[in-house]
Amino acid sequence: MPSSPYQAQLELAKSAARKAGEIVRSYSSGAGGRSNNSAAVCVKSGVDLVTEADTRVEKVVTEMIRSAFPDDVIVGEEDQAECPKGEQDDPFPAKGSIWCVDPIDGTTNFVHNYPFVAVSIGYIHDSISRVGVVYNPFTDCLYEAAEGSGVGTLLNGEPVRVDSVATSVKDCLLVNNIGHYRHEDFVDESTERVNKWLKSGLRGYRASGSAAQNLAHVASGQVSCYYEHGYGGPWDVCAGMVLVKEAGGVVWDAREVGVDLQMRFGKGSVCAGGQKVVEDVLRVAGKPAFTFSKS
Numbered sequence: 001m002p003s004s005p006y007q008a009q010l011e012l013a014k015s016a017a018r019k020a021g022e023i024v025r026s027y028s029s030g031a032g033g034r035s036n037n038s039a040a041v042c043v044k045s046g047v048d049l050v051t052e053a054d055t056r057v058e059k060v061v062t063e064m065i066r067s068a069f070p071d072d073v074i075v076g077e078e079d080q081a082e083c084p085k086g087e088q089d090d091p092f093p094a095k096g097s098i099w100c101v102d103p104i105d106g107t108t109n110f111v112h113n114y115p116f117v118a119v120s121i122g123y124i125h126d127s128i129s130r131v132g133v134v135y136n137p138f139t140d141c142l143y144e145a146a147e148g149s150g151v152g153t154l155l156n157g158e159p160v161r162v163d164s165v166a167t168s169v170k171d172c173l174l175v176n177n178i179g180h181y182r183h184e185d186f187v188d189e190s191t192e193r194v195n196k197w198l199k200s201g202l203r204g205y206r207a208s209g210s211a212a213q214n215l216a217h218v219a220s221g222q223v224s225c226y227y228e229h230g231y232g233g234p235w236d237v238c239a240g241m242v243l244v245k246e247a248g249g250v251v252w253d254a255r256e257v258g259v260d261l262q263m264r265f266g267k268g269s270v271c272a273g274g275q276k277v278v279e280d281v282l283r284v285a286g287k288p289a290f291t292f293s294k295s
Contacts, residue, residue, distance in 0.1 A: 003149065004131075004146035004147060004148045004149035004150075005147075005148050006123065006125070006130045006131045006146045006147060006148070007149070008068075009123045009130070010123075010131050010133070010149075012064065012065065012068050012069070013121040013123065013131055013132075013144075013239075014133050014144060015064065016060075016061045016064045016065065016119075016133075017061075017119045017121055017133045017134075017135035017142065018135060019060060019064065020057045020060060020061055020119040020135070021119055021135050021136075021140075022137070023053065023056060023060065024053060024057060024104060024110070024119065024137045024138075025137045025138070027051075027110075028113055028138075051104070051107060051110065051111060053103075053104060054103045054104045054107060055103070056103075057103035057104060057119065058077070058101055058103035061076075061101050061103060061119075061121065062074050062076060062101065065101075069099075071097070072097040072098065072099055073096065073098045073099070074098075074099045074101060075092075075098060075100050075101070075234065076100075076102075076103070077101070077102050077103065077232070077233060077235045077236075086264070086265030086266070088265065088266030088267065088292050088293065089265070089292075090264060090265045090266070091127075091262065091263070091264050092124065092127060092234065093127075094126070094127045095126055096125075096126070097124070097125050098124040098125075099121065099122065099124075100120075100121075100122040100123075100124065100234050100235045100239070100263070101120070101121055101122075101235055102118075102119070102120040102121075102212060102235035102236055102239075104117060104118075104119065105118045105119070105120045105210045105211060105212040105235075105236060106118060106208070106209050106210030106212075106213060108209060109208075109209045109210060115136070115138040115139060116136075116208040116209055116210045116213050117136060117137065117138060117210060117213070118134050118135060118136050118212040118213045118216065119133075119135045119136075120132075120133075120134050120236070120238070120239045120240065121133045121134075122235075122237075122238030122239035122241075122242065124238065127262075127263070128147075129238050129242050129263065130146065130147040130242065131145070131146045131147070131239075132144070132145050132146075132238065132239030132240060132241065132242030132243045132246075133239055134212045134213065134215070134216040134239050134240055134243060136216075140156075141155060141156060141216075142155070142156055143155050143216040143219060143220065143243050144243075145242045145243045145245075145246035145247070146242070146246075147242065147246070152246045152247055152248070153219045153220070153243045153244075153246045155216075155219075155220050160219060160220040160221060160247055161220075161221055161247050161248050162218060162221055162244065162247045162248050162273060162274050163218075163221040163223070163225075163273065163277070164221075164248070164274055166203075166273070166274060166276075167274075167276040167277055167280070168276070168277065168280040169197055169200050169201060169202045169203070169277075169280050169281060169284055170201045170202070170203060171203055171224075171277075172202060172203055172204075172224040172225050172273075172277050172280070172281065173203055173206065173223045173224045173225075174202055174203075174204065174205055174206070174224065174225050174226075174227065175206040175207065175208055175214045175217065175218075175223045175225070175226045175227075176193075176194065176205065176207055176226070176227045176228060177207055177209060177210075177211060177214065177228045177231065178190045178207065178230075179228065179230050181267075183290075185290055186230065186290045189229075189290050190229070190230075193229075193285050193288075196284050196285060197281070200284045206223065211228060211232070211237055211240065211270075212236060212239060212240050214228075214272075215237065215239075215240025215241060215243055215244055215251075215272055216240055218240075218243075218244050218247075218249060218272050218273050219240070219243035219244045219246070219247040220247070221247075223273075224274070224277050225271065225274075225277050225278055225281050226270065226271070226272045226273065227270070227271045227281055227282075227285065228254070228269065228270055229254055229255075229269045229288040229290070230267045230268075230269065230290075230292065231267060231269070231270060233265070233266065233267065234263045234264065234265065234268070237251075237261065238263060240272075241270075241272070244272045244273070249273050249274055249275070249278075250272065250274070250278055251271075251272040252270070252271050252272070252278060252282070253268070253269055253270065253271075254270055254271040254282065254285070254288060255288055257282050257283075266292060267292045269288060
């Protein structure tokens with residue numbers, strides 16, 4: 001079986017994701033809403049939440065990475081004390097090995113026991129995302145990909161591809177997160193964008209609340225396209241973008257048609273799927289005008 005030059009990183013990411021998934025599941029007592037979730041919840045800002053499970057999972061994953069690759073840099077969503085700092089839109093370091101960890105992407109979903117929850121672990125080498133693992137502990141779906149593996153993207157060990165049938169909004173199942181930002185201009189622009197898609201004949205609109213899960217669903221062809229202006233940070237997309245690319249899709253900056261998404265600090269913009277449907281989704285949406293502050 002072909003092997004990626006990043007096979008060691010892939011195997012570590014898969015092991016860490018499954019270990020993280022065990023912890024995530026331990027907080028849920030089964031069916032039902034948030035009364036069945038035992039994790040203590042805090043508000044980071046506005047409607048953005050963090051739980052004790054987020055920090056616990058990130059610590060476990062970080063320790064596993066440090067044990068195997070002690071010289072690598074780790075960027076995690078919940079604890080960046082030892083991470084490189086960056087202002088909004090600042091680029092990542094151009095050289096070396098960096099891990100991007102989102103311990104629970106979809107924390108609000110997790111709090112409400114809504115099963116669109118994912119552990120996301122991505123690996124970057126010399127400024128390019130090379131390995132991606134996204135694991136949903138509630139559906140037990142593990143998506144994996146590594147550059148140069150020769151097998152593309154796998155879902156629970158089986159090869160998957162992006163939706164090759166959808167070529168326009170009219171045959172597109174689109175997933176679009178609006179996220180936690182509640183600035184009036186941002187909300188108005190976001191809802192007007194949805195209006196544009198619907199009025200142009202969009203087949204279906206979904207909002208899952210997890211960027212990593214969205215990208216995994218694009219990679220497996222379960223949705224046609226994912227668009228978001230204002231995803232939370234690089235940890236949201238680092239792993240998933242590898243999944244989509246290795247499954248035959250494109251991952252573009254939603255602000256620039258035809259420009260590959262680059263890893264940067266702060267909130268970002270993404271559109272991912274088969275190239276033709278991505279082009280049409282962006283054509284209808286138009287270029288986003290809202291910009292995120294550096295402060």
